[in-house]
Amino acid sequence: MTALVAAEALLATPPVDRASVTHSVSEACARASAYAMPLIGADIVPVAQGTGRTLSEPVVALVATPPFTQSAMDGYAVVACDGIAVGTRLRVVGRVPAGRRGDEIAPGQATRLFTGAPIPEGADAVVMQEHVERDGDAIVLRRPIRAGDNIRIKGEDVQPLEILLQAGERLDARHIALAAAQGIGTFRVRARPRVAVISTGDELRQAGDTLEPSAIYDSNRPMLLALIEQSGLVPIDGGWVPDRPEMLADRLRYMAERADLVVTSGGASLGEEDHALEALVQADGSGETLKIALKPGKPAVVGRIGSAAYLGLPGNPVSSLVCWLLLGRAMTSTLEGREPPQRLGFPLPSKSAFARRAGRTEFVPVKLVNGHDGLGVEILGRGGSARLQPLAEADGLAEIAAENGGVRPGDVVLFHPLRGGFAI
Structure with a gap:
């Protein structure tokens, strides 16, 4: 079932008293992700700038890797055939650095070469330089050598037209190296989800404000914005709103027009001063309070406002962090067109x-x-x-x-x- 179909089915479900149902963590993540819908847009980015982005189409190999049979070590190319014994003396007839090609060699001969250099015609093995003794224009083997030793065969890593990366893959340095080795210059990636963060609570003060005895500094919004940026998403600072549902509703409407996911911290529980769900409804959105079998972070609110998904996190900072890592990642993965991550550990x-x-x-x-x-x-x-x-x-x-x-x-x-x- 696609995220869009799942969301439509969920939103069409007749209202029930969700607050009376306790969800497992997996069930809560599934319900949260159903309110998010994959973004349609795509960007073209240079390969080196692909970190954290999600592929919108597969990446296909253009060339074989390695593109030619090459040495895996600094040493000497030899004709090993059925094997060469310790003490065998071979005449050195050439030298091949990386980026050059050497002349063909015959049995009894050796070519000095370096890691990544092409294997000369006729050679079928490389003996490591520390396993020989150099004697003028000859080498003497200190260890036996067999055909295939210390050689990288053309295409042993990647074959042309092989699918290297699937659509939906979240890119990191490994994928960038793989694409760069193919001479690929750009990735086609999904648009980065824009995530707005609003902090709520009469008790909150911002850095530089005077701290009254009943007040605390706001730590959730800076933390969440940092997590969002660290995840390769686009953070939007939605500011602070006091515990007034009508003021929060106005801010939710405003941010929903500018973000793909709107996140609030605080007011997500069922107390008299918890206004997240009420404000969501006043903002012409819809959603539900999830009672989760989770500690910390038992309550959370999920829903939609217009074209944006909504996530209401608890106000305690560790609860907010844990709920974001679980529910937030499930929702942003859906926005990026990826399968929600499995919680392995x-x-x-x-x-x-x-x-x-x-x-x-x-x-x-x-x-x-x-x-x-x-x-x-x-x-x-x-x-x-x-x-x-x-x-x-x-x-x-x-x-x-x-x-x-x-x-x-x-x-x-x-x-x-x-x-x-x-x-x-």
Whole structure:
């Protein structure tokens, strides 16, 4: 089912009391992504500027890689046939640096050549330079050599017309190297989703403001904007709005005309001062509050305003971060025409005990620890949804399964690294 069909089916569903239904993390991600629709536009970008972009069409090989049979080592090209024994003496008849071609050689001869240089006609192996002894115009083998040793065969990596990258692939340096080795100069990529972030709450102050005893500085909006930019998306600062549903509705309408996804932090729960869903409806949008079996980040609001998707995140910073990494990535993947990412993680043993109740999937900050019994993770106390210091000290988040009533030393958890992209 395409994202468009899924969204139409979801929006056509008769209203129900969604707040009474508790969704698993996977179910919540699926519902969130159904409100997002793939962007139609495409851009042509230079290969070197493709990092973080999503391909809109496959990339096909133009040439064989390597384009000719070449040496994998600095050494000497020889005619090995059935093998050459230790102590064999071979006469050196030429020298071939990378970018040059050498003359044909015969049995009993050798050509000095360097990594990447073409193999001379007649040669079928390369002996590494450290495995021979040079004696004037000859070499003496210190090790036996067989046909095929230390040679890269033409086309062994890529054949012409082979599909190198599929549409929907999110590009990074590996893909850029692969395309550049083909002489490909540009990628056709999907338009980058524009993501607007609005922070809400009477208690919030901005950097440079006077901080009254009942106020806090806004950390969510800078954090989310940084995550969005780090993900290769287009961040739009939607500013701050107090806890007034009519003011938030006006801001939502305004940003929905300028963004593909509008994100708010704060006001996503079901309390008297939580106005995200109310403001969404006042802005002529539609959506629902998701009650998720997740800690931190139990409540979230998802929906649409005009042509833009909407995501209302909790106000506590760690809750906001976790919900963005789960729901936000699901929605932006759909906008980019990609399959929502699978939450894989690395299974590692915990070095710590952690008491908890079963029922919700929980993410806790952890550090990697390499002890005498191998690599594991140390849980950084009970971080809490409002504590940023443990998060800043962490190497990643440990995912504790919903059915797990507690963690004992040695129990396996899923480790999700935070460094290098906050991938989860």
